[in-house]
Amino acid sequence: MSPVPLVSIRNLTVEFLGDGHTVTAVKSISLDVRTGEILGIVGESGSGKSVTSLSIMRLIAEPGRISGGEIIYQPENKPAVDLLRLPEAAMRSYRGHEIAMIFQEPMTSLNPLHTCGKQVAEAIILHKKVSPREARRQTIALFERVKLPRPEEAYDKYPHELSGGQKQRVMIAMAISCGPRLLIADEPTTALDVTVQKTILELLRELQREMGMSVVFITHDLGVIADIADRVAVMYKGEIVEEGTVEQIFSRPGHAYTKGLLACRPPMGLRLRRLPVVKDFTGSREPVEVEAFVRSLEMPAEETKARAEMLAERPPLLEVEGLSTWFPTGRSLFGKPKSWTKAVDDISFTVREGETLGLVGESGCGKTTLSRTLLRLVEPTRGAIRYRGRDLLSLSAGEMREMRKHIQIIFQDPYSSLNPRMTVGQAILEPMQVHGMFGNDRDRRERVLSLLEKVGLLPEHYNRYPHEFSGGQRQRIVIARALALNPEFIICDESVSALDVSVQAQVLNLLRALQQEFNFTYIFISHNLSVVNFMSDTMMVMQRGKIAEMGPAEAVYHRPASAYTRELIAAIPGR
DSSP, rough: OOOOOOHHHHHEEEEETTTEEEEEEEEEEEEOTHHHOOOEEEEEETTTTHHHHHHTOOOOOEEEEEEEEEEEOOOOSSEEEEESOOHHHHHHHHHHTTEEESSHHHHHHHOTTHHHEEEEEHHHHHHHHHHHHHHHHHHHHHHTTOOOOHHHHHOOGGGSSSSSHHHHHHHHHHHHTTOSEEEESSSSTTOOOOOHHHHHHHHHHHHHHHHOOOOEESSSSSHHHHHHEEEEEEEEEEEEEEEEHHHHHHOOSSHHHHHHHHHHHHHHSSBBBBOOHHHHHHHSOOOOOOOHHHHHHHHOHHHHHHHHHHHHSSSSEEEEEEEEEEEEEEEETTTTTEEEEEEEEEEEEEEEEEEOOEOOOOTTSHHHHHHHHHTTSSSEEEEEEEEEEEEEEGHHHHHHHHHTTTEEESSSSSTSSSTSSOOOOOOOOHHHHTTTSSSSSSHHHHHHHHHHHTTTTTTTGGOGGGGSSOOOHHHHHHHHHHTTOOEEEEEEEEEESSSHHHHHHHHHHHHHHHHHHHHHHHEESSSSSHHHHOOOOOEEETTTTTEEEEEEHHHHHHHHOOOHHHHHTTTTTTO
16 A cells, blocks of 8 residues: 555535525545545535545535635656646546546436446546447446446446446446546445445455555445445544544544444344434533443343233234235236236235334335235235224225325335425325314314424424425424324334434434334334344345245344345344
């Protein structure tokens, strides 16, 4: 590793102007990226980590501006340049060629109107000045290099025809197409299943060693950092609060915020009453030791046993027998299906009153289709669904609409499930109006204000719009809306997977507290086994539309019977 840093950031300050005031997103930070290393930058949303990476690329858009500092780029055997002082035309020659970037959401980075191969070839033609035929050959070779299945077929496919992990491989191929010296990966695995995430991390590590690149890897999850980085910088409120090797940060964290980030991930060997949150560490006057504090939250074994015995005596709330939901794939000349995709295939299970059933599996295993089938948002092919003994499949549309007062769902992306033109108060109040609950709008408004308080929001949030809130706050709004109709049963469909680990801990604690207060029954869906284990009494693992394994959450998590479950557990980052 060269003693001279590839990139030296000195006193970088980035500001955003708006509404008559200035927000300083990055506050005079200094940081080195060494040649041939993977530097992890970790912190919550709003900490300044992505803004720092965009500053290296000179991609800060209005109303943002880089108001101070320098970014010195000094590759071996070349003169050093300050990237912030380069003319825009010169900077364009560095982007993609010398410094490349992989963004968090590949679907928004890829053009849906062009094939994946054409988009990568376009970057090669632009920087390497080769013929379209040669660009195609190089693109297919890159697809092979990033281990994309059937590279020649993938060249001619559009982004929507590929899975999330495959799209991310296309983005990696585009980023390395010109052999950059520095690769910036901004949350490249956040929305991916743990198994897909593991393969992407292994691929990046392999490419980094093979090509001798430096990598800046940005994430909110210290577990991911443990699996990939050599060195770590922790960012908090626009500043670097701690820096060191992975071993130093994990075994001897110095800053309270770093301790909070380490503690708020569900631990492997302990069952906790609640998850630690960052405030437990940053809000304390005295230093708090991570391990001792986490152990203080452990749920005694007799308490876990007593809960299991109590649930066993309760009646079933939901009974599912032989449920299948199949979708036709391709039709004959006469309109008959040629074959079927068996998204849910002959599944049976029971959920008791007050129980949490954790449903886990990779994307495409059928867990989301199952949740929508239970609500009859998708009609099943065959089987039975009984709610308090009542056959849901025999209900009319009107009767089913009435039944949905009792069964609510919280979706993965709160922003897309909220109307951007409605205030938060209107969004929560509307279901009560539709179902004619709570008499009049004055009483409904009081109900909304009570619910906002219940989920940790303020009365003044009533008249604000969804875009004015953070991801964690929007998820709280969606939870409040789900509670508006006094449901008994709530399906949480990947409701924390897109959140920072620190915000995720807050939302999981809130869902647990609400269950204790109102005796809710949950189906909690996730691809993350450690999160499902924390939330669940019973765990059901799905694979290709079937149940791979089912039993008490602790038993499935610590003594998995199926090879597939063991694979999912092995893929959890930072184990």
